[in-house]
Amino acid sequence: MSNAINQMIASELNVRNEQITAAVTLLDDGNTVPFIARYRKEVTGGLDDTQLRNLESRLGYLRELDDRRQVILKSITEQGKLTPELEAEITGADSKTRLEDLYLPYKPKRRTKGQIAIEAGLAPLADTLWQQPSQEPEATAAGYVDADKGVGDTKAALDGARAILMERFAEDAALLDKVRRHLQSNAELTSRLVDGKEQEGAKFKDYFEYNEPLKNIPSHRALALFRGRNEGFLQLSLNADPQQEEGVRGSYCEIMIADHYGVTLGSQPADTWRKQVISWAWRIKILMHMETELMSALREKAEDGAMQVFADNLKDLLMAAPAGPRITLALDPGLRTGCKVAVVDQTGKLLDTATIYPHQPQRQVAQSEATVLALITKHNVNLIAIGNGTASRETDSFVTNLLKDNNLKVQSVMVSEAGASVYSASELAANEFPNLDVSLRGAVSIGRRLQDPLAELVKIDPKSIGVGQYQHDVSQSMLAKRLDAVVEDCVNAVGVDVNTASPALLTRVAGLNTTIAQNIVSYRDENGRFDARTTLKKVARLGPKAFEQCAGFLRIMNGKNPLDSSAVHPESYAVVKAIAASNDKPVDAIIGNSDFLRGLKPAEYTDEKFGLPTVTDIISELDKPGRDPRPEFKTATFAEGVNEVKDLIPGMVLEGVITNVTNFGAFVDVGVHQDGLVHISALSDKFVSDPREVVKAGDIVKVKVMEVDLQRKRIGMSMRLNDEPGQEKPARKPQGQRQQPREQRQPRGNSNRSHQGQSNNSAMGGAFAAAFANAKKK
Structure with a gap:
């Protein structure tokens, strides 16, 4: 199965299967992402840290999926119900949702109405009425009345037969997949105010009467809606037929159920009963199941989006200019x-x-x-x-x-x-x-x-830095894992001076943990500064594997070996010595010698162990040893006399610093103790689909004050300096793109932000209930 997993990930990341297989092997052998990305490019074909993080995450999911698959196969086998066809479907399931759909009919559960009806011998009645609509339900059911089996009359018999079919439909994986796809494309999420909560829930007023296609809801709006529901102010529901005409009671999904089973509803004796079975199966079983599932999926997607916003902002802050x-x-x-x-x-x-x-x-x-x-x-x-x-x-x-x-x-x-x-x-x-x-x-x-922002911020729980979007509404364990990965990648991208670094900073270096980091500092305190990378091997619990992973990211400034201050890994020092020797120069003479290094041909120094990517990286590092990838240090100049929100006047042009970037815009500090919002539509004269295309946290920008709400401490700003207060100028957008409404900002420190959305309904031109009432034509 592992090869199938590798092939799936390779397809998703659009890379070769061999690259994924090599990377998975390295990860399974205990190698860290920063180490693999930087020092094993030949092995992985140059996969970068982002690709490796995605691979690592997807690998975990697919392995969990495979473990669950084995459990399900074992369970169905023990029940004696595993057929070759079912086994093939289960083996080919590519998501946990699909896998659980297939397992649903065989999943051990409490006795249901359908199971009780089957035990009472009503399965033949259900099959007869469903497959032979010419049968009269009451008359046919009379033959199944048996008080000893709990079937006291024909109504009880028909109810039992209906329960059997309803459960059968609700456990049909193929049908569920069809309905799910339809709802994902067409359903709307509806939000309504809980009666009597208008004043208490005022911050959610934009959602008191709200509808939006499920597929269009951005992460920040979804999380706002779920927060409103969790706090008891909003009622959320799924509208499966948003384009349906007023007064129509049936659902298009009922037609889908009939189509799935090849059923034509007309005026035959059992058709009214069969229509009722379909309607009940949809409303009582399938819709409730789908509503729960799709809202859960929406929340999961929204949380992932929010965590990515936090991760991107955190990276920008950590990599800010020192x-x-x-x-x-x-x-x-x-x-x-x-x-x-x-x-x-x-x-x-x-x-x-x-x-x-x-x-x-x-x-x-x-x-x-x-x-x-x-x-x-x-x-x-x-x-x-x-x-x-x-x-x-x-x-x-x-x-x-x-x-x-x-x-x-x-x-x-x-x-x-x-x-x-x-x-x-x-x-x-x-x-x-x-x-x-x-x-x-x-x-x-x-x-x-x-x-040094990076060295200091690593001492703080990333979640406390406050550059997230609804960070308290997402899975805290998943958020911590995502942010820790960002911190690790940033620390290793910059490198760490082992003689000055704090234990907190050392802990984030690839291959090190809290214990080893503290041991490094203790060794340093007892023996003085490290004068060579090799001395690290004397540190307690820093074994060969840990040294391999961390050595290239730890710097020894002014040490015995000039290479120890660079990102060249000790395992590659022989390559540098070979370059120096072949050109009759000492090693320290070629470090920083740009004219000499740029004239080298990397291919001439490759061998079986060190390929072209590594040699190219080594020569590049020797050109600028220990270079810091962070930008040049710059500062913003706040306007004199503008110290509080009340000092702001619409039309002012100010210099400020981007403090946070979200899906709906960017927040700017102009020195008044309250960040202003530049909505995504005001970031540029051109259409912007992602604010990070234009700005990132830490950027210095010029903004124009557009509106000031002293009571709510909200500041509207624009980076389109030609805009005039009070005159909305929508950004140009692609054909067919609907401009989302402007988001609002709560005072700094309060993550309760209220967002507005609207749907655009148009009639599909079909009355679904009428199709059932007047006999559906195939």
């Missing part, structure tokens, strides 16, 4: 409790702390200026980080004035403090700063995350 190793003074702003100050050196080591009170109510401006100036002078500070929370703009103005009045060439930057308080109160922070006040730990974190 300010670099500069002595930094960090300010965690506050009013009544004062501003917490911390100074960290180039490596993030804490040098000094203080608390100042430059704002109301104390208003100790002179004393605060003196304290900050003294710290800047004492530690030769050249960078100031200011947290973007309460009193951030006041603190920014305080720092700006101080630097201007004293003619200091020190750069100040506003930094997101999302998650800083989580770190401050964590066990990790307590171990790192056992004698430091919690609030001062937050200032340290703010300073460090400016120097």
Whole structure:
């Protein structure tokens, strides 16, 4: 079965079967995704980390599917009901839904009405009336009345026969597949207000009278709907016939059932009874089953979409430009409790702390200026980080004035403090700063995350960073797994200085875990800095496999071997030595020698172990050893005098930072303690299907203020600077594309966002019940 799984994944990823087979073997042997993506390109044919993550996820699903398949085959075999045809269908099932459909008739269950009827001998009655409509139901049923078997009269006999057929239809895998496909393409999700909940559920008012085709509902709207239902404000249901005329009671799915069994309903004696069987089977059995299943599938898809939004935003934040190793003074702003100050050196080591009170109510401006100036002078500070929370703009103005009045060439930057308080109160922070006040730990974190966002943010649970979309409405275990993979890929893409990295950062390196990471730090503390990658082998519990996985991602700066500071894996050092030797140069002479390296032909240095992809990567790395893939450090400049939402005026053009990107637009911080929303339709003059095509978290952009709602603290913005407030200008869209309604934003920190959608119904021109009443023509 494993080969069939590999072939299926290869087809889905549009790669060769050999690539998938090789990658699966590597994963099963305990190799990590970052290691395989970077150092086993020959083996996998160059599969990247995204493809490998998708492969890993799909492989897990298909293996679970296969395990379930074996359980089902064993169960049906033990029942003595497994036929060659059924076995072939079960073996060929490509989804858990299809597999469970096939198993449904054989799944052990409590005695049902249909089973009881079969035990009472009513199966022949059901078959006769269904297959021979010329039979008169009452007369035929009279022959099956048997009080000893619980069939007291003809009504009981007909009810039992109907129950048998209803259950048979509801367990017909082929029929269920047809109905499911129809509903996926045509059904609508309907939302209505729960009686008496209008005021309590006001935040969901856009969904009090809402219909939208199931296939069109985006993830953020689906999660909003489910949240409204879970909180008791909305009632959700599936409308199987949204294009049906008013007053028609039957469903097109009833016609599908009749068609499936080749039944023609006319005026024969049993046709009224048969129509009732079909109608009841649809409404009582199949519709309820499908509604539950399709809503569950919608939620699963929506959760996956929301988790992907979070993952993409998290990656952008982790890979944001670092300010670099500069002595930094960090300010965690506050009013009544004062501003917490911390100074960290180039490596993030804490040098000094203080608390100042430059704002109301104390208003100790002179004393605060003196304290900050003294710290800047004492530690030769050249960078100031200011947290973007309460009193951030006041603190920014305080720092700006101080630097201007004293003619200091020190750069100040506003930094997101999302998650800083989580770190401050964590066990990790307590171990790192056992004698430091919690609030001062937050200032340290703010300073460090400016120097190196990746190194600091890995200390915080990714879910606490707050760049998700309905993150509390999705599976927390699946979200954690997805985000952990993002963090791991980012850390290994950048690389880690083993002599300065924290245990939290080392834990995210391929092949390492919490224990080994702590052992590395302990070894470093006891023996001094590592001077070679090979020394890592002396660390407790860091065995050959762990070394193979992690060595290429750990950097030794200024060590014994110049290659140890690069991404060249120790297993490939021989290739570098061969290149140097064949050109009569020492190894250190070719590192960074662009003119020489660009003249090399990689194919000349390949062998049985190291192919062209690896040699090409090695030469590229030698050209720019240890290069950081993150962008150049830039900052946004907030407008002076614009500190609060009330300072905003429609028509203003401001510079800001993208803080979050969702399916319906992007949120921008312009320095007023409340992010504004640029709806997807206002991101560009061109049609945008995915906001990430235009922006990503951390981007510096110019926006125009379009509307300001002080009461609800909502800010509407546009990146189309020619737009004028009050004049909607829809983005151009492809032919037939319906513009979705504008989403709304709740105040920062509140993930309860309300969204609006609408459906576009058109009559199909068929009255389904009439087709049944007047005898359906085949």
